[in-house]
Amino acid sequence: MKNQEVANIFRKIADMLEIKGENPFRIRAYQKAAQNIENLAEDIEIIAQRNELDSLPGIGKDLAQKITEILTTGTLKQYEEMKKEIPEGLMEIILIPGLGPRTAKILYDELKVESIDQLERLAQEHKLQGLPGIKAKTEENILKGIAIYRQKMSRVMLSTMLSLSREIIGELKTLKEVKRIEVAGSVRRRRETIKDIDILVVSPRPEKVMDFFTQLRLVETVQAKGRTKSSIRARGGIQVDIRVVEPESFGAALCYFTGSKAHNIRIRELAIKKGLKINEYGIFRGEEKIGGEEEEEVYSALELPVIPPELREDRGEIEAALHGNLPQLVEMEAIRGDLHVHSKYSDGVATLEEIAHKAEAMGLEWIAVCDHSQSLKIAGGVSLAQMEEKIAAIKKFNQKSKKVKLLCGAEVDIHNDGSLDYPDELLKKLDIVIAAIHSGFKQDEKTLTNRIIKAMSNPWVHVIAHPTGRLIGEREAYPLNLEKIIEEAARTRTALEINAYPQRLDLNDIYSRAAKDKGVLLAIGTDAHILDQMDYLELGVAVARRGWLEKKDLLNCLSYSELMKLTHRKD
Numbered sequence: 001m002k003n004q005e006v007a008n009i010f011r012k013i014a015d016m017l018e019i020k021g022e023n024p025f026r027i028r029a030y031q032k033a034a035q036n037i038e039n040l041a042e043d044i045e046i047i048a049q050r051n052e053l054d055s056l057p058g059i060g061k062d063l064a065q066k067i068t069e070i071l072t073t074g075t076l077k078q079y080e081e082m083k084k085e086i087p088e089g090l091m092e093i094i095l096i097p098g099l100g101p102r103t104a105k106i107l108y109d110e111l112k113v114e115s116i117d118q119l120e121r122l123a124q125e126h127k128l129q130g131l132p133g134i135k136a137k138t139e140e141n142i143l144k145g146i147a148i149y150r151q152k153m154s155r156v157m158l159s160t161m162l163s164l165s166r167e168i169i170g171e172l173k174t175l176k177e178v179k180r181i182e183v184a185g186s187v188r189r190r191r192e193t194i195k196d197i198d199i200l201v202v203s204p205r206p207e208k209v210m211d212f213f214t215q216l217r218l219v220e221t222v223q224a225k226g227r228t229k230s231s232i233r234a235r236g237g238i239q240v241d242i243r244v245v246e247p248e249s250f251g252a253a254l255c256y257f258t259g260s261k262a263h264n265i266r267i268r269e270l271a272i273k274k275g276l277k278i279n280e281y282g283i284f285r286g287e288e289k290i291g292g293e294e295e296e297e298v299y300s301a302l303e304l305p306v307i308p309p310e311l312r313e314d315r316g317e318i319e320a321a322l323h324g325n326l327p328q329l330v331e332m333e334a335i336r337g338d339l340h341v342h343s344k345y346s347d348g349v350a351t352l353e354e355i356a357h358k359a360e361a362m363g364l365e366w367i368a369v370c371d372h373s374q375s376l377k378i379a380g381g382v383s384l385a386q387m388e389e390k391i392a393a394i395k396k397f398n399q400k401s402k403k404v405k406l407l408c409g410a411e412v413d414i415h416n417d418g419s420l421d422y423p424d425e426l427l428k429k430l431d432i433v434i435a436a437i438h439s440g441f442k443q444d445e446k447t448l449t450n451r452i453i454k455a456m457s458n459p460w461v462h463v464i465a466h467p468t469g470r471l472i473g474e475r476e477a478y479p480l481n482l483e484k485i486i487e488e489a490a491r492t493r494t495a496l497e498i499n500a501y502p503q504r505l506d507l508n509d510i511y512s513r514a515a516k517d518k519g520v521l522l523a524i525g526t527d528a529h530i531l532d533q534m535d536y537l538e539l540g541v542a543v544a545r546r547g548w549l550e551k552k553d554l555l556n557c558l559s560y561s562e563l564m565k566l567t568h569r570k571d
């Protein structure tokens with residue numbers, strides 16, 4: 001889905017026009033278009049295929065043409081040309097919270113400010129005061145804004161990093177000089193937020209790889225270009241490092257650059273005990289190199305099985321490997337269904353048929369269609385009468401469908417007092433009920449905890465959705481006593497969700513593992529509101545694997561009939 005990409009380009013054009021001091025109406029037109037495209041529930045490429053771009057709000061013939069250009073070429077000529085006129089650093093400065101294009105223009109015109117570091121220094125030295133509209137207080141706010149921006153930029157969500165690294169690797173693979181290529185670092189370990197992308201390559205012609213890499217279209221700035229190592233910033237300011245290593249060192253380098261640091265320290269200690277030395281170049285006994293081409297050699301030199309990258313955090317994986325107790329981590333192939341998708345019945349855009357079709361293409365056997373409950377009006381909450389229709393529609397669908405089965409579910413709202421947004425008479429008719437908090441986040445820990453516990457005590461509630469409510473980079477988890485919630489989940493046999501929506505990943509890896517350890521089942525749900533988002537399943541599996549989960553720990557690995565038996569156990 002290219003919606004965000006198109007919107008980003010329009011937004012950047014608006015910013016550049018503003019820096020250049022152009023006509024406010026023109027600026028506004030781009031901003032409005034960007035916003036409307038972002039809010040589209042449908043894939044803009046599909047709208048383009050139907051030739052209906054200019055019927056979108058705020059999109060005339062001219063902008064429609066520009067969208068088509070972006071969709072076919074990946075960018076816009078006009079935008080690429082404007083980029084040359086405006087210093088890159090200035091485009092970064094306007095991303096600082098509270099500092100818009102207008103102030104950036106003043107800073108540039110008056111003091112030739114072109115980078116954040118320069119701006120920070122000038123603000124600290126009180127050199128900005130006295131410029132039009134800038135007072136002592138503004139200087140203070142600029143410094144605060146820089147701090148927030150730096151913190152936010154230092155880590156990026158897994159989903160963004162995964163797709164960017166795949167895009168880069170896909171491009172590099174087209175180069176015949178690239179013999180082996182692998183992403184290392186926290187992307188390979190699937191951390192929930194990531195600082196930069198590390199790529200390792202084997203190639204007989206490193207300089208060719210460096211040229212090709214630093215000239216990729218997604219490169220915004222080249223920070224360093226060497227013979228075997230280069231760093232760039234890709235769109236969004238994301239740093240990507242590439243290294244070409246010798247073929248006989250590839251495995252050792254992959255292990256070294258995958259990390260984590262804490263895991264590698266343990267590996268090196270074990271090596272020393274065996275009279276070996278392990279580093280990024282290989283495995284050595286004295287001066288003699290005894291291996292390093294494959295990652296397995298590193299672990300087998302230590303008499304260990306290969307430890308999956310997701311576990312390499314020094315959270316007990318070395319001990320488990322030493323004792324032969326590594327978990328059989330769940331694999332994507334073992335996932336039979338998604339426990340949380342929205343349909344047209346609430347705020348999703350897809351019909352039941354479309355959801356099932358997508359599920360079939362993904363190789364899934366079943367999908368739980370869990371729409372919002374009646375009170376959640378802004379999210380198209382399903383009324384009692386509509387719910388009867390949905391039950392009938394799904395029944396009818398399942399009778400016809402040989403391959404994919406649908407579960408008629410609900411994401412029922414947990415009210416402020418812990419009561420549920422549907423009566424039990426309705427809940428008991430559903431195949432699956434996931435309950436969630438969507439309001440009252442400001443309540444204290446005890447109240448919030450008790451709300452969830454009360455919901456779990458309802459026999460018709462099978463799963464608690466996005467249990468902690470955190471949104472990565474935006475909202476902290478609300479105050480909860482998770483230990484108690486996990487205990488109650490075990491007692492009431494309620495599953496806890498691993499919400500796979502990129503910003504949520506809730507529960508996270510650590511709590512998922514804690515839940516598993518107490519015998520609680522987990523339930524991956526993508527919370528998809530459009531079909532493409534069903535692909536987030538992979539992110540849920542990443543969290544599950546980091547949480548040491550096996551097939552038996554996940555509702556997603558049950559067959560349709562096993563799951564139905566489980567959810568209807570109270571009938």
Ligand SMILES: [Zn+2]
Pocket residue numbers: 411436438465466
């Ligand atoms: Zn929700």
Ligand SMILES: [Zn+2]
Pocket residue numbers: 340342411527
């Ligand atoms: Zn939802």
